[in-house]
Amino acid sequence: xxxxxxxxxxxxxxxxxxxxxxxxxxxxxxxxxxxxxxxxxxxxxxxxxxxxxxxxxxxxxxxxxxxxxxxxxxxxxxxxxxxxxxxxxxxxxxxxxxxxxxxxxxxxxxxxxxxxxxxxxxxxxxxxxxxxxxxxxxxxxxxxxxxx
Amino acid sequence: xxxxxxxxxxxxxxxxxxxxxxxxxxxxxxxxxxxxxxxxxxxxxxxxxxxxxxxxxxxxxxxxxxxxxxxxxxxxxxxxxxxxxxxxxxxxxxxxxxxxxxxxxxxxxxxxxxxxxxxxxxxxxxxxxxxxxxxxxxxxxxxxxxxx
DNA sequence: CTAGGAGCTAGAGTGCGATCTAGGTCAAGC
DNA sequence: GCTTGACCTAGATCGCACTCTAGCTCCTAG
Numbered sequence: 001x002x003x004x005x006x007x008x009x010x011x012x013x014x015x016x017x018x019x020x021x022x023x024x025x026x027x028x029x030x031x032x033x034x035x036x037x038x039x040x041x042x043x044x045x046x047x048x049x050x051x052x053x054x055x056x057x058x059x060x061x062x063x064x065x066x067x068x069x070x071x072x073x074x075x076x077x078x079x080x081x082x083x084x085x086x087x088x089x090x091x092x093x094x095x096x097x098x099x100x101x102x103x104x105x106x107x108x109x110x111x112x113x114x115x116x117x118x119x120x121x122x123x124x125x126x127x128x129x130x131x132x133x134x135x136x137x138x139x140x141x142x143x144x145x146x147x148x
Numbered sequence: 149x150x151x152x153x154x155x156x157x158x159x160x161x162x163x164x165x166x167x168x169x170x171x172x173x174x175x176x177x178x179x180x181x182x183x184x185x186x187x188x189x190x191x192x193x194x195x196x197x198x199x200x201x202x203x204x205x206x207x208x209x210x211x212x213x214x215x216x217x218x219x220x221x222x223x224x225x226x227x228x229x230x231x232x233x234x235x236x237x238x239x240x241x242x243x244x245x246x247x248x249x250x251x252x253x254x255x256x257x258x259x260x261x262x263x264x265x266x267x268x269x270x271x272x273x274x275x276x277x278x279x280x281x282x283x284x285x286x287x288x289x290x291x292x293x294x295x296x
Numbered sequence: 297c298t299a300g301g302a303g304c305t306a307g308a309g310t311g312c313g314a315t316c317t318a319g320g321t322c323a324a325g326c
Numbered sequence: 327g328c329t330t331g332a333c334c335t336a337g338a339t340c341g342c343a344c345t346c347t348a349g350c351t352c353c354t355a356g
Contacts, residue, residue: 008332018333019315027313031292039322041333051288054257061254065313075292082274085289086265089258096255100248106209107244109202110237117234126230140199141233144179144223156302166303167345175343187352189303213343 002045004037010044014052021052028069029055031076061096112137150193152185158192162200169200176217177203179224209244260285 011018025034025042030051034042051072058068071088074081116138120126134142159166173182173190178199182190199220206216219236222229264286268274282290 006332007334017315020313022335023314037322039333040335041322047288047292054288057254057257059313061251061258075289078292079275079278082265082269082277086262086269089262089265093255093258093262096251096258100251100255103209103244103248103251106205107241107248109205110209110241110244114234114237114241117230117237121230121234127227129230130227140195140202141223144195144226154303165345168343170304171344184304185352187303189352207343 002047005044005049007042007044010042010049010052013049014056016052016056024052024055027065029065029072031072058092061092062099063092067092109137150195153192153197155190155192158190158197158200161197162204164200164204172200172203175213177213177220179220206240209240210247211240215240257285 005013007018007021010016011021014021016024021042024030030048034044034048037043055068058071059065067088071085074085074088116129116135117126120129129138130142153161155166155169158164159169162169164172169190172178178196182192182196185191203216206219207213215236219233222233222236264277264283265274268277277286278290
């Protein structure tokens, strides 16, 4: 059941690249060194793959490597520090929420610019954008169009 | 009306840091060099500040410097390339939307882990998490708790 | 007149997270 | 037995976006 996967197999099923996998281990993200085969090669288990997938998730929502290391060390220290783990998760949760909010706000600005462009392009009146008083979110473009 | 702001003043009102401002100019993000005062110092106008705020927005939702440079060069090339500008905006829009989606998905996983921890901590039953069959999203922790 | 703070340029350095290189070892198929 | 491709370690390098340094100039206030 503990499958003994090679680094290449783990790379495939986590999407993480063999270099990254070795890097994560070096950096202490993997609660202890991965067990080795007779020939000195990494023999990952199901547990490792699952954990790596989680690491990937953490990373891809911006959790720094250092925080993952901290979480890993709490987990591998065993039961008793659940409060600390929770705090780490909560802090990250807050950051991710804030990030999503920021992104949404910026997306709205981009959308409104894009809509203006596309409306005028569709109507074939794009060049009129720079003649009258331009809509505020294209002010920069309008001013530039009239020469710096 | 074109205020002639110093780099320090622009830094304050854009939140961008004088080093970053000079960097952006060097990198061609500012449609042409900023005009200088008699003594060779940058004299920014209202237009520049507005554009820099937009750049900041673009950057903070992950648009690469190279894309901003491209957009800037389209704008400063003048009217006629609106379709290309729109395409750039649209592409970035897609990336941002995807990013938000990913973030939301990962947030959900983190939330569910956090909820499990907090429920058990509140009930004072945290250590029970590692005894029975653990909920799937804590599988890694549970296995680790039983020794690698 | 002068001191101090802000600005200038060119170029070096930083931080993060990988990613790659060199110089080997290991193992499965022919 | 040999080839081939995946794997090993240690350490160098990269990419991006800044950020800082050195050595200078400029300008404003006292």
